[in-house]
Amino acid sequence: MSWEVVLTADRGTFTDYNGSSPLGYVACLPSRLVPRYFMDKFFTPPIKAYDTGEAFVAPYGLRKVEAILAKNGISVVVSPPEHLEKAIDRNTKVLGINVHDPYALSPVTTKLTMIFGGGDSWTSKFFKELGEKVKSLKLKYGFKVIIGGPAAWQIALDIPDWVDAVLDGEAEIDFPDLVKKIENGEQVPKVTYGRMPKVEEIPTIIKPSRFGEVQITRGCPRGCQFCSITPETFRSIPMDDIIKEVKLNIDHGIRGIELLTDDIMLYGSKKLQVNHEALVNLFTTVKKLGATHIYFPHISAPGAKSSPKTVQAIAEIAEYDKYTAEAPVVGLESGSERIISKYMRGKPFPWTPHDWGDVIIDATGIMVDNNIHPCYTMTIGYPDETDEDIEESIKLVQRMIDADLKAWIFPLPVIPMTASRLKGNEFPWIDTIPTKYWDILYLSWKHSIKVTKDLFPYLTSEMRNPIIQWVVRSMNDRVFSGVEKVFKELAETKGKVSEEYGKVEFDSFTGTVKTLYYLATLGLKSRRLAKSPVSTGNAY
Template sequence: MKAVSEGFKVVLTAEGATASDTLGASVAGFISALPDSYIKPLIARTYFRVKSRNGIAERAPYGLAKVEASLVAKGVVSRDEVVIASPYELDKVIGSNTRVLGIYVMDPLGLSFGSGIVYWILKLAGLPYRGIPFIARSFLEIFTNPAVKAHRNHMKIVVGGPATWQLTDTGYHRKLGVDVVYEGEFESLGPSVFSRLLRGEPLPPVVSAPPAKLEDIPTILTPANGGLVEVSRGCGRGCSFCTPTLSGAIKSLPFEGHIDQEIRVNIERGGMKDINLHSEEFFRYGAKGIEPNPEKVIELTRKAYRLVKSYGDEYTISTDFTTAAAVAYRPKMVEEAAQYINEGDRRTFIEMGIETGSPRLLRKLMPGKALPYTPEQYPEVVEQAIGILNDNRWVVVGTMIVNLPGETEDDVIYDLELLDRIKKLRVITFPLPFIPMGALRHTYFTILNKMLLDPVRGQFILEALSKAFSEAAADMDMAVEKMENPFAKVIIGRLGKTLASMLVKRYEEAMSELASRRLKVPEVSESYTTLRTTAY
């Protein structure tokens, strides 16, 4: 261990909300989109804890763990020259020897889908919205950290992650003094970018990287929050607004020598009891095209199950993402995989990007979403797929997007009809606001309010949130199941169920108010306006 005054050559970190494992239950990180007025410092440090030793994180966001592994695998730095640090203890790892600070971001300015949903949740429940999203506040605090300010003159700052567009579109990367914004998969150009920075070579302010080659993706060295293990990357369905589309066709990572190694790292070094087999579309692991390859999916699931069970009966596997089309097309594959993932009477969550019920928007913006089905068949496919997943003990988190480019009232009516089809199924229907990037600078709240005040869109948002929190109240025990502190599990579980039930009641009351168009547009938070317009 180097002396504190020296620091490490490369320090990697993330905003506190992203760096945290949220008491062991990553799904509970949703509250990071709440305004910072709701999350006081003591609550933040307790709920958004980062387990660390001498400032070095014991677990890390998966994307950040991949960055660290890539730098070491490509020989950019040695293993003892790079650390993933707790954002709360940067003074222990940044020093005179530090040359690059890498910051991983999920929602740096609070402009993501998640922050928009939370705005709607509070607004429609009649609760005040003051301040800026906590996740944005925790990002900005990195730049005002005393250790960062003290060593800024000899340290380059690189920001990367799935939400860097928020910085480049608003110009905030310049206002914050970010040296390089890295967009795209790190393994392709990231190591060379860091090498050039360490050599003192100039770089453009924004680097856009192509998809990485499969052979360039390393295995993680630091255990991942949530026990994440990437099994495939990309999907190839071609949705015009989706980040995984940039990765191109699906790339499936091998089990032997890669997936199995990451499982062991997460269990042996990270102490994880559940391994999350992460992908953009789990049921197409091993596929060469759109159609699933059931043999490969079941082989992966069986091997992962047997490996984790070798550590004890209490160890489990999960997965996180799927599409409706893959599930509906190969129901027997889903049933067989569930025998390993949801063994016995175990239930888990799985996310499905439903996005829209409109055949016209599917054809225009998501040409591969319904394949091998047609856009006209898609609503029925969604209903069937959720039913299949429910039958196999999955509760679906289904996202639906409002304000897609070119969306008309007729398109939203299709969404309402789809919502009605699935209302009796076990699905948490989250409405996501689509905000055109060019409109972000000064009109974020205005656009969100316009969606609420539109009679048809407002009705859809209310109905979707009402269904979402009705289901969430019933599933709160699942949401907190992985929390490692039994006391926190009980308290947060009960509080969450109470709040979810309260929100449902308020949404039901708001339905008639919306119909009479009496909802008032709130004043935009002064502190949020400051964030949007003031240079740091």
């Protein structure tokens, strides 16, 4: 069977992370620190495909583009990168590639590669490997390559010679036109900026998505300057479309539903006001359709604080007392009133920048009380940020620690994404990041490691393979004790010790053998401890 368009992504995106999406952050580490065997088996295993090369399930972004093209009468298939040779033939006109972090410039990857001594992350290594395969197939079959997705802005900075066009922005309006022009032999711009479709122009997906992903909102109205999402883009997806996509996934045996949004509390909202009835109706409907689990990737602190009854209601409907909601991302950004006021004044609404610290503390308590454990991200490195600003952030983090709130906190560098209002900034690195960054980094990671240890059984509960689940759980204490030591050294040396970490190499035969030996001895130790009738306290 042949298709006009084949859609794919590199392995860092086209995986199900063994059923535990937080494991995807491992791909943000320098590739030399994690053996490929572990990426293939534990952290980023390939998604299965039919004999034709078509994926069983696929990331939501690819499924959405598939639906867009099908709506426009273009034959299309989504194929994992490992199966492209089966899906592509002489009838293929276009290969579309979705990218999330091809050059390792995302905030998380920038931070992790910086503090661990540089080098290719697994995200960039996976993209390079895909590029080599695509170049070979393109030489054989002569198709054109279009790259899009959340990190298309990275590709636009340095377009590889095997890429014919980049679509930066939304796909509904402009991507079908690009494909048709290429099929007709017309010239297309090297970079096209995708226009924003009306909500009725967004089609529903036609085949099942990874994790049962279903989009419920698109965009964000808060207008933070460091973010590429502009305020005018916010839309709530109609309930009928959400129902169609939930039913589609459940009909394919996927009963865990991930509600994709930049802020779950904004579904159905107007002017940033929580719509309690809309959210309760959303969760109730999804549950009645047969979902066993209902999760979401993002929530806001102001949304949670402004409507505790809504947080409680959705937690009860989704049974978070049984299926804990782990690590939805929340933007904390800064503890400095000055930074909040200047760069993200709409962030605290309906409160003011002066109230921001109390909003964070109160909202965290509300979420944790309802078995929602947020993952806070902070942004450090604004052009005029001072040590005094970062000291205010440290004080806010310490307040969370003193309150023993089970929430992760990860300080990230400000990245000058080309669609943001800070695009003129320099990219951060050891010698440009504020010196106080290392203090807040250690304080936050020390707390986050404790939270991870406490919640690790919940984080790994959805992993399908019990052996892999055991291996990952067995790594917990010793691995995180080592990580805490790393961040302490970084704080003490103001990041200089990262040069030493740059010499560490595990992605080799010797490194893999050492890692496997470590896990084997750890497993034997775990079994001995389990058999011991006497409590051993802290075994590590």
